Amino acid sequence: MTSSRPVPEGGGSRASSPGLAVAAVARRLGVAPATLRTWDRRYGLGPSARTAGSHRRYTPEDVARLLVMRRLTLEGVAPVDAAQAALEAGVEELESAAADDATPDNDRPPTEGAEGSEPGGGERERGEGADDGPRPGRAHLRALPGGGAGRHLPGGQNGPAAGAGGSASGRVSAVVDAALAYDQARCDELLRIPAHGDPAAWWTLVAEPAWQRVAQRTVLAGPGAVPEVVLATAALQALRDFTEAFEQAQVAAGAPPANHPSRMRKIVLIFAAPDEVVPLSAHALAAALTAKGATARIVTGPASTHRSLELVTMVRPAALVLATTQRRPDLDVVHAVHEGFPDLPMVVGLRRDDAASELPLAATVQRVRSFTGMLHEVLAVVG
Numbered sequence: 001m002t003s004s005r006p007v008p009e010g011g012g013s014r015a016s017s018p019g020l021a022v023a024a025v026a027r028r029l030g031v032a033p034a035t036l037r038t039w040d041r042r043y044g045l046g047p048s049a050r051t052a053g054s055h056r057r058y059t060p061e062d063v064a065r066l067l068v069m070r071r072l073t074l075e076g077v078a079p080v081d082a083a084q085a086a087l088e089a090g091v092e093e094l095e096s097a098a099a100d101d102a103t104p105d106n107d108r109p110p111t112e113g114a115e116g117s118e119p120g121g122g123e124r125e126r127g128e129g130a131d132d133g134p135r136p137g138r139a140h141l142r143a144l145p146g147g148g149a150g151r152h153l154p155g156g157q158n159g160p161a162a163g164a165g166g167s168a169s170g171r172v173s174a175v176v177d178a179a180l181a182y183d184q185a186r187c188d189e190l191l192r193i194p195a196h197g198d199p200a201a202w203w204t205l206v207a208e209p210a211w212q213r214v215a216q217r218t219v220l221a222g223p224g225a226v227p228e229v230v231l232a233t234a235a236l237q238a239l240r241d242f243t244e245a246f247e248q249a250q251v252a253a254g255a256p257p258a259n260h261p262s263r264m265r266k267i268v269l270i271f272a273a274p275d276e277v278v279p280l281s282a283h284a285l286a287a288a289l290t291a292k293g294a295t296a297r298i299v300t301g302p303a304s305t306h307r308s309l310e311l312v313t314m315v316r317p318a319a320l321v322l323a324t325t326q327r328r329p330d331l332d333v334v335h336a337v338h339e340g341f342p343d344l345p346m347v348v349g350l351r352r353d354d355a356a357s358e359l360p361l362a363a364t365v366q367r368v369r370s371f372t373g374m375l376h377e378v379l380a381v382v383g
Contacts, residue, residue: 019049019057028063029070036066043083045069064094071097074169074209078351081369168205175210179231180219187234193242195249199291203284204371207235208325211280232278239287246290258295266382268296269317271303273329281349281371282323288375294382305336312337312344319345319381323374328355335360345381349374 026033040046045065047056058066065086072082089097171190178186193202214227221227247258256262270286272279279298286296299311312320322334334348338360346365350356356367368374 019047019059020063021055021057022047025058025063025066029066031070039066039069039083043069043080043087045083045086060098061094064098065089067097067100068093074172075205081351168209171206172209172213175206175231175234176213179210179214179227179234180217182225182227182230184230184233187230188237191231191234191238193238193287195242195245197242199239199242199284199287200372200375202238203281203288207238207280207284208371211235211325228278232280235280236278236283239283243287243290263295266295266318267315268294268319268321268378268382269312269315270296270298270321270323271308271333272299273322273324273326274303274333275330276324276326279324281325282321285321285323285371285375285378289378289382292375292379294379303333305332308333308337309340312341317344319347319378321346321374321378322348323371324349327352331358334365338362338365347374347377347381 020028022033022036026036029036036046046062047058048062049057049059068086068089069079069082072085073079077085175187175190178190191202191207193199211228211231214231217227219227251257268286268289270282272282279300282298286298289296297315299308303311320337322329322331329350331348334346337344338346342362343364348359348365348367349369349371350359350367351369359365359367366377368377
């Protein structure tokens, strides 16, 4: 990956400043040294200065790019996309990232166990502080200093459950802590969506980042203790409660009920990837569509291509969506339905460009990279 880095100001050479060692930068960002080495090895976000002894050091510009990387991964951006954005960031964006990070909190070393979080790193290296799981009596993760600063949740979702300073990153860390501690009540409280909240913002800023972080953790658990189940249970309950309350309010205001024929004529059928055990993104999309006045149903349980074609024939949806968090999902359903119903609008969520090459080449099949883009595309179809 190449970098379009701006020339350092002042005309001086990089060697004129000793720069920072990896341990110092890790403390400043609140991540593990192993995470920085991973970002360097995978994405080219490494130190660019050298000391007289040929030791590599991070320049202020290098640190600013790492701050951009950390902020984007905390907001749910895929690590490879976050790294590309960090490498391509201009001078103004880097100066803004450095200014946002200028807080006394950044002088504190990471809390014990923070190494396990490694936002966007995707791996941990033994012997460098990797943490295998929760330990009684201490926090496993914390809100990273400066991460997501100012990223407040819309729709009145901050409140006391929003975490550190009401920021999205603080709330994500609190949700992860609750899941790793198997605290179902606390997880339920943190993931609750207020009556006037926005399920789309809730998913992209809180639920999905928390789900990704928990999935990356290696935990030594006891019988019946699964952090992912705690988080998934809380998320599904939050979506169900929000949708039911929203529908009740709409009916009370004079709108037809959810199963009324006038609403079923423009229903959106949402599929998850066949191997996705808990399709949280599909449920989040259905709730987000409900909040926008659309009608959506999620296909759960086994759905072979034959069964999928039967469902489309019976339901006659206005659009079909494949919503998944998998990197390379099985696209057999997409191909089968497109062959049987070539005029049916289809929206497929795929973040990886190489996976998108496997989609049918047709104007009715739209590929989107983000949850927000998927929501907008579906709303454009159903009106």
